Amino acid sequence: MSGESSTFDLLRVPLIGPFFGWRHARTFLQIPTLIVGIAMIAHGLFGPTLAPKNLATTVSWVHFRGALVLVLLCAGNLFCLACPFMLVRQWARRWFHPRRTWPRRLRNKWLSAGLFALILFVYELFDLWSSPWWTAWLIVGYFASILLIDGMFKHAVFCKFVCPIGQFNFVASTLSPLEVKVRDQGVCVPCQTKDCIRGRRDESGLVTIQRGCELALFQPSKVGNMDCTFCLECVQACPHDNVGILSRPPASELLTDPRRSGIGFFSRRKDIAALALVFTFGSLLNAFGMVSPVYALESWLGRVMHVSHEAPVLGLIFVFSLIVEPVLMLGLAAWLTRVWAGSRRATLPLIVRYAYGLVPLGFGMWLAHYSFHFLTGMLTLIPVTQNAVAGLGRPFLGEPLWTLTGVPTRFVQPLELGFLVLGLAGSLLVTHRLAQDEAEAGAHPVRAFIPWAAICLALWAAGVWLILQPMEMRATFMG
């Protein structure tokens, strides 16, 4: 088992490798993102009220989201690495030393999956894309939450159990081609100090001079990217220089079900499966909120329910899309896997196991949606920044070039469809592999695969239909 693998290692690349190996690399990356974050808050609160003219809305809803999914697709969870909230937390922890441990009943993904769904709901209800003020307060709320939670509780509780953006990144990064991983398992076998998880203290044993993994991922038994923020503490901590950023086939961690450090078995984690389902069905729901038919549906529901406020109507759509629809679809597929394919597994374990198979499709939909906004509006950052600087009374960047936008829609739509096809292929691959494994539970593999493949195709068709719909950006309900 010993011997370094021959896979690509980002930390071995000239210039890039030494940079990521540098102890202050994370801080170096966090400082610009923090400055941008502060600029977004300031501009959101005090700048133009029109969303296309404001840094808060433009950077949040056009550039950040698009760049996030594209970096996750091409590399890995680098945005958690450069997270500005963590930098503020680090500074705060120079004065605050949390002593409490996170309650045991909250050490799962139920809360964060709920918060993820809540963010999607709030985004639609308050039309965050059109409100610089609300967007700025969302960022302020994020800073406040992290200071409150990580100021009270030890380790990286916010990242692991609370942060909705982090959970999005964790699930999406299961499709990423890079992973923080042990280079040579043989080197870890005789290791006594286990610095990668314990960290290092000075000779007195009182002062931490190097942290270990705050998310409880022990490198030798870590599998995949789930819960990994790419903080690179383990890289710094390993006295044998045995942790790298290695390449791997995207989605490979979804194909198998080993015991994962800090997580356990995917197949026994109903909470992570629920998060994966919110991720997948939420991708369609989030895109559905941006096309014309949603307004017709809302108006119809409003009339049927005799309500004029959007919240109950939107709430019903969310409950149906994120709970009823997944339960019905996956429940039916699991039932068929048992009855028709002959699997001896119970319905719920089947749903949990196959929920991960839908993640590639969900990621394909997020990619299609967010890359559309990013690519068609990528150059708008220039005039918005010019406008923000001009607003300071020092227009040294020149007059805003408002005609700058991005790639024409007709060029982006084929790319969107490509992302969806890629997602479908990934989901079919994963569910097919899971169906093959179903033979161990006495099932007919092909019959086990068909119901799940049908779900993949149905969700994919829904995604294609959404992309082909005319986009309609409205902040008005039944108007």
Place this chain on the structure above:
Amino acid sequence: MGNFVINWAAAALGCGVLWLSAGCRKPAETAPPIKIQHEVAPWPARVGAATITLKMSDAGGQPVRAARIALEADMSHPGMRPEFGDAMEIAPGRYRGRLSFTMAGDWVILMRVKLPSGQKLERQLDVNGVR
């Protein structure tokens, strides 16, 4: 080295905050009491070309003549291309311009007016629910 990075970061952050806080002051109010009435045709607004008619009058109800009006239509969502146009005077105090609503949704029309006196004012007109 650690302290150096932290200090550098704190200094950079402080500069950023100062730089931004300078922009928090309110712009001077220069808008004279001008009343602008508007019409959008077709109404309800539809995707495609639209005609914007404006009627400008001063505090005494007299038409405001010879103003220069630049129009800009923006989507409520950031990242979309704005549309530009000018409104020309078609009768004393009446101005007309054309814009194109390139997609369905909520639009905002910005009117940048330069009065004969050289004074400038900016008004905003919401055009919701373009189909």
